[in-house]
Amino acid sequence: MRGSIVVGNARESVDAVAYIAGREKLDWLRSIDPLVDHVVGLGDFRAELEETVLLYRRDxxxxxxxxxxxxxxxxxxxxxxxxxxxxxxxxxxRRLKSVKRLGIVVEESLVEKAAGEGAGKAWAIEQALVAADMANYAYSLHGRGEKPHVLAEVRLEPGDDEVLEAARAVAEGVRLARDVANAPANIMNPEGLEQAARELASRLGLGIRVLHCEELESLGMGGILAVGGGSDVEPRLIILEYHGGGKRVAVVGKAVAFDAGGLDLKPPQAMLEMKYDKSGGAAALGIVAAAARLRLPVDLVALIPAVENMPSGRSYKPLDVIKMYNGVTVEIGNTDAEGRLIMADALAYAAERYKPDIMLDLATLTGAAVVALGNHAAALMSNNEELASKLEKAAWRAGEPAWRLPTWPVYEKQLESKTADTNNVGGRWAGVITAAKFLEKFVDGRPWAHLDIAGVAWVQEKGPWKPYYPSGATGWGVRTVIELLRSL
Incomplete structure (x- = not known):
């Protein structure tokens, strides 16, 4: 289900027109027509953030x-x-089922102020268009019931064709990430993720390789094999390549298509949102799609380890010791700390094979990130000051805040094991940081940044509350990484 974003005259051939302005521009609103002037004059619209008023007129x-x-x-x-x-x-x-086409007129000074925070006026208009598309999104598998109402067209004024194409590229990446994350596990399992990646590669001319069990075994990817071993659907590592020239960037996205916790089984209530545990992998798909459509001058590889973490007679067990791709041995302290294991193999493989200038990863990795930051910011950790600063700024520009946490060496002590090189868990305290310290062991010292998106990857009880996230998956991370890639 999707509508179209366009640019042009917002007051022609539309069912409704929206006027956007801040509190400082009430006079501009009052100049639109007598009806608006009357409503604003009465004080029934004050232009507070997210405040809306619907008016009807005859002409x-x-x-x-x-x-x-x-x-x-x-x-x-x-x-x-x-x-x-x-x-x-x-x-x-969208609350008005009879409205199919909406025109939006943005007060000029708001665009100019927004432009000053990014890359100019065209960029600001692009951000507005992407937000419009995100707010017009709905995921539905209704067969016979009434489907959510989606506007057929949202037309923004001002704007031009070049801005529109850029906005559509980013919006498509966000939509893809949301669709993949929202899809139930019986549809978007590891096999379904591979199919989605192959369709994307075919459509955009991307390179694609998929490593299945036989090759994972020959490469020694013990993390992916251990976590995926309990499922009837075999694990795999999906690799997409976009060649635009310039810096080499690797993006790793966690794709646990469903996380039951393995033998350390989650309680039933906790499983109800675990189809979203593939949100990092979904974001990686969206990032490479947007980068390719934008023709960004980077060489980008997206690595998506795809597994199901299920209990069975083949499941890996607490206190097992497994050997990772880079030779590090890991004692399993908890089978529900599975994301870092599959991410570690993918990171180590990316570091060795692609030798990237920059490594990024996105993962719904820890509940500790939600405890620390709630549902309003991702947790950011990095081994490189310059990269961390750029990513933090990109996240703010994108409207996807990330808050940096320390990665001091002292946290490594919590991961110590008596029987292996490391444990996969570091205890209750600083769980978001110890998870990042675990991943850091697999990046071979390359500039790397980790985004724990567990609190923001989908709309939960406490947020994130934004009008462009109606419900379900948010696609968090796509816009941030695209902003970072543009800044390179």
């Missing part, structure tokens, strides 16, 4: 939506004010 476009962008003092910044206000307007229009 011209029959429905008018006013959507607020808040004030200059909003902590989220101007470009996020723009995104949120545009998305709120789209959400308001």
């Amino acid at each position: 011209g476009v029959p429905r008018v939506i006013l959507s607020g962008a808040g004030g200059e003092d909003e902590w989220i910044g101007h470009v996020e004010r723009l995104r949120v206000a545009v998305a709120a307007a789209v959400r308001r229009a």
